[in-house]
Amino acid sequence: MTDFTIYPAIDIREGRVVRLHKGDYDKETRYPSEPLGVARGYAEGGARWLHLVDLDAARAGGYTLTPLLREIVAETSLQVQTGGGVRGKEDVAALLDAGASRVVVGSLAVREPETVAAWIEEFGSDRITVALDTRTGEDGSWVLPTSGWTSDTETDLAALLSHYARSGLAHALCTDIGRDGTMSGPNLNLYTFLTRAVPDVAVQASGGTRHAADVRGVRKIGCAGVILGKALLEGRLTIDEAIAEERE
Numbered sequence: 167m168t169d170f171t172i173y174p175a176i177d178i179r180e181g182r183v184v185r186l187h188k189g190d191y192d193k194e195t196r197y198p199s200e201p202l203g204v205a206r207g208y209a210e211g212g213a214r215w216l217h218l219v220d221l222d223a224a225r226a227g228g229y230t231l232t233p234l235l236r237e238i239v240a241e242t243s244l245q246v247q248t249g250g251g252v253r254g255k256e257d258v259a260a261l262l263d264a265g266a267s268r269v270v271v272g273s274l275a276v277r278e279p280e281t282v283a284a285w286i287e288e289f290g291s292d293r294i295t296v297a298l299d300t301r302t303g304e305d306g307s308w309v310l311p312t313s314g315w316t317s318d319t320e321t322d323l324a325a326l327l328s329h330y331a332r333s334g335l336a337h338a339l340c341t342d343i344g345r346d347g348t349m350s351g352p353n354l355n356l357y358t359f360l361t362r363a364v365p366d367v368a369v370q371a372s373g374g375t376r377h378a379a380d381v382r383g384v385r386k387i388g389c390a391g392v393i394l395g396k397a398l399l400e401g402r403l404t405i406d407e408a409i410a411e412e413r414e
Contacts, residue, residue, distance in 0.1 A: 171391035172381070172412045173247065173370060174208040174398055174405060175217040176201055178231055184221065185396045187347040189299075189311075191225065195347075197399050202237050208398075209242035211405030215267075216244040217393050223251025224272065232264050239265030247295055258285055262293060270339065272297035275330075276310045276321050283333035291336035295370070298327055299341040300356070308356075311343065324363050331364040338367050339393065345374030347396050352384050361388035377403050381411040 177184055179194065183201055187193035197204075205216055216238065220231045229251045238246055248261060249270025261269045269289075275282045275296045286294050300308040300323050308323040327338060340360055342353040352374045360369050368390030375381060376397050384392050397403040 172408045173217040173393045175395040177219045179221040185347045189343045205238045212409040216246045218248040220250030227251040268295045270295045291334045295337040297339040301343040339370040341372035349376045350374045358387045
């Protein structure tokens with residue numbers, strides 16, 4: 167298992183830093199800071215990685231943040247994990263060429279697992295993060311939405327993640343959509359289940375993290391990293407406090 171990693175997140179919609187509430191595009195909070203400045207602040211606070219999301223592309227396709235990605239890579243020490251709208255192998259190659267350290271593949275990873283498994287083999291297990299974001303279905307099962315969390319599928323979360331583990335996946339990001347942007351705490355039951363199901367995959371927790379104790383909680387149950395968005399943007403948790411947990 168890899169070292170524990172803090173991933174401060176910057177979600178971009180229409181050029182602005184935003185956070186959605188439970189993945190709902192109609193429940194958006196906009197922040198005044200410009201994206202490059204936010205990234206610089208995280209780097210100055212000691213972050214090693216940045217999680218950069220193109221929300222417009224996540225729903226409509228066609229990654230639009232390449233100029234920003236290039237700026238962040240050129241002007242900070244951050245390694246960038248980024249995605250949104252990745253639909254083909256050429257999209258992965260373009261983002262890696264633009265300086266991304268890892269490319270996040272979400273909707274296509276649910277719809278076309280064999281295609282994405284082939285990318286893992288071609289580009290290398292450390293260059294792809296599969297995002298299997300989930301919400302609880304009416305029957306209590308974990309539903310996997312696609313297209314910016316706007317369309318549900320019938321794919322089983324554990325079965326799909328196990329398939330990817332057998333295909334050599336090294337990094338998986340799982341967001342509990344019901345907690346995303348809610349500041350209600352991470353779903354420790356979900357991440358305990360996932361880390362036990364695929365112990366050789368580095369699981370990144372996302373959704374609901376409020377403070378240092380939450381970061382500690384996901385680390386203790388075996389997660390390899392945590393995505394931090396709203397808590398950092400609204401000052402509930404500072405990047406210094408977060409990085410201190412990374413170094414424990």
